[in-house]
Amino acid sequence: MPRQSLVKFQFISNSAEETRSLGVKIGKRIQSPAILILIGNLGSGKTVFVQGIAKGLDVPEDYYITSPTYTLLNEYPGRFPLFHFDFYRLENAADIYSTGFYEKLESTGIIAVEWADRLSEDLNVDHLRMDFAAREDNSRIINITAIGLEPIHLIAKL
Numbered sequence: 001m002p003r004q005s006l007v008k009f010q011f012i013s014n015s016a017e018e019t020r021s022l023g024v025k026i027g028k029r030i031q032s033p034a035i036l037i038l039i040g041n042l043g044s045g046k047t048v049f050v051q052g053i054a055k056g057l058d059v060p061e062d063y064y065i066t067s068p069t070y071t072l073l074n075e076y077p078g079r080f081p082l083f084h085f086d087f088y089r090l091e092n093a094a095d096i097y098s099t100g101f102y103e104k105l106e107s108t109g110i111i112a113v114e115w116a117d118r119l120s121e122d123l124n125v126d127h128l129r130m131d132f133a134a135r136e137d138n139s140r141i142i143n144i145t146a147i148g149l150e151p152i153h154l155i156a157k158l
């Protein structure tokens, strides 16, 4: 079996607006179902990024996107349905089954998952992985790994 193609890229964001704009750019490029795996501490910018993705997917502006910390999944209509998961409160990886995550993986929507490091196994499908880290100033280092050809296209020449 050939290994999936993989591209890594680092983005420095100096403000919430820059992180949101990165999401808008990537969201606009989405032309087929995609999986966005978002890793990073509280406050590192994962939800801000998803707000940008929603904008790029033409989710109506009257939806205000917050972390689905208690609901585990929020769903928004757009060019593609956006399924926004947050696994922060999950106690163990087995509980992920009850969130509907694996069903949504088979759907034609866009999946964005905060705290995806709660997933016990590596995802064996193409996806974009984003690692967010806050620095002492307000900036964020965002390490992006694109796994598969479609995800690579999403981050090409950003």
Ligand SMILES: Nc1ncnc2c1ncn2[C@@H]1O[C@H](COP(=O)(O)OP(=O)(O)O)[C@@H](O)[C@H]1O
Pocket: 013, 014, 015, 016, 017, 018, 019, 040, 041, 042, 043, 044, 045, 046, 047, 048, 049, 067, 114, 132, 138, 139, 140
């Ligand atoms: N460069 C930046 N990128 C993203 N968010 C930033 C940045 N600088 C400051 N912030 C602030 O940090 C917070 C990030 O919150 P949020 O996106 O909810 O984090 P997470 O979902 O990772 O817990 C927001 O209050 C945002 O305004």
Ligand SMILES: [Mg+2]
Pocket: 046, 047, 066, 067, 114
């Ligand atoms: Mg969040």
